[in-house]
Amino acid sequence: MSESEAKLVCRSVWKIFGPHAESFMAARDTAHPITEETLQEAGLIGAVRDVNLEVREGESFVIMGLSGSGKSTLVRCMSRLIEPTSGEILFNGENLLEASAERMVQIRRHHMGMVFQHFALLPHMTVLENVAFPLEVQGLNRRSREERAAKMVDLVGLAGREGFYPRELSGGQQQRVGIARSLAVEPELWFLDEPFSALDPLIRREMQDEFLRLQSVLQKTIVFITHDFDEAIRLADRIAIMKDGAVVQIGSPEDLVLNPATDYVAEFTRSVAKAKVMRAASLMRPLNDQLPADALGPEVSLKATIAEIAPLLEQGISTLRVVDDAGQPQGLLLRDDVVAVMMRG
Template identity: 70%
Template sequence: MPDTPAPADTAVTLECRNVWKLFGPEAQGFLAGQTAAPGLEAIRAAGLVGAVQDVSLAVREGECFVIMGLSGSGKSTLVRCMSRLIEPTAGEILFNGENLLAARPDRMIEIRRHRMGMVFQHFALLPHLTVLGNVAFPLEVRGVARAEREARAREVVDLVGLAGREGFFPRELSGGQQQRVGIARSLAGDPELWFLDEPFSALDPLIRREMQDEFLRLQAILKKTIVFITHDFDEAIRLADRIAIMKDGRVVQIGTPEDLVMNPASDYVAEFTRNVVRAKVLKARSLMAPLDAETLPEGTADVAASATVAEIAPLLSEGAERLRVLDGSGAPVGLIRREAVVDVMMRG
């Protein structure tokens, strides 16, 4: 299961080590009696369902880590195991080094209330509460004083673009606005770790695109550590720093969107990514030549190393022959020639 190496100084917020979730009688006993990780056929022969099988992964601080797969692949079960909304059958789940599977129930309640935020596909807003009341509700459960919780709720309502609608009830809002309320509610407690389980899949395509834009805007401001579940690869490559693809309860590959598209580890991953437009995935850093290869004319346009070919192409259509590539600190690190971009665009 190839993964993209992390920078040496990158902290890990959440780590799964050999996590299993088997549904059925005597699942723990079955696993304990195995000398090696059982395969799917052995699990089925024992009358069990292998929802999550031997999953190991690490979510880095400040990244958006997307878990994706088809329906029944185990992605939603895995994210519920991460927060212990479902009890894993075996393994370890470490949150900032603390093993959540060893935590007492009251400790888990404290962690979920104060350090985790969750958004699900179904908005689950309380119909008798206003926008402000829904957003402030998690803080009310914590026992936060009314003035303080409403002040915080107003901050996040404004953050998600719903200022002026604090007194509206859920029935008076559109689907996209209701999901914004759900997002605001999950952010009210300023969580360190943010779980989003297919939060936009029930929305119409145009509203879904709008909510993806909103998500990217919020992440640029908040820089949360995020675990995001989706079955839509276009959504995944737009939002993710890294992606884990699941099949039959197992993680089959982890990597950046570019890694998965250009270097699929299996036929399954290759099929998953087959129709992806490469220009939306390939980054400037992948196409650039050394900066000292030639002198660039004055006025040469700059592009970020993280910019996609699709984002770069309009600059070249305006007549530029070369672009200077800048790293995250704004330092020049390379150049891109028009022909390299044209080649990618022509090959799709």
């Protein structure tokens, strides 16, 4: 993928906290990489270290890691809520680190949406007024902003609650208001920083389902932060795993589980069942022209996971046709192969 096809590109992004961090970076010897020891000697902390990544148009890109890994700092650098120490961040080809403060305000108001763990709803405003608030900041007239806000409220399933105040809503409903508010500006790029982590498990699952439904409708370019790998594999097209401020591997959930690049990634993904991430495309066998079509079972998508496919085989079916998005046959999936993956855990 070329950078011209990416919505967001990070090139050698660093965020270092401490005195004289900028001069430290300017004076560094590029022949010798910055290490934890050199940072400690300078009295500095490397929160984000030499991050390179690309987020594709319409992609759900998840950044994950343990607490203190740098994931939230990186996302704030992407929108310049925190100023990176060095590097480049390109949004639609424009280097945000060269943009003026006024230009960044315009980009955040009109092109970026943000949802954080804490809902930050305005308690004296109704649901409709909260959702319409960023449009009011943009200067949109009242009728237009309320019409658009009402559509967003309906989109997240809160129609009929437009006049409620935040205190009258459940936690999941409050988060839906936060999501609707961030979508009201019709952002090109949508940042979500652990938006569901404060919710009860059942509500969290419900919000993940809601997120998937919204993404199927809106096809936004999304950067989603989480420390929960189960959540990541449900929501992500690709995942970046961070450790100590650095990105250690980027890939699909299947890539990370089946082909971990480091011992850290292997340990991070060790408890994930392969059937949850392995897709039909990886397990299917070539089409057998001698096998009559009526001997085959139902069709399954190339993208379907083995865990999703397994229940079909409980009905005594031995062979499944694997098809692409256009419905064209691409291969065969055999019961024995699926069972073998399920047994390996």
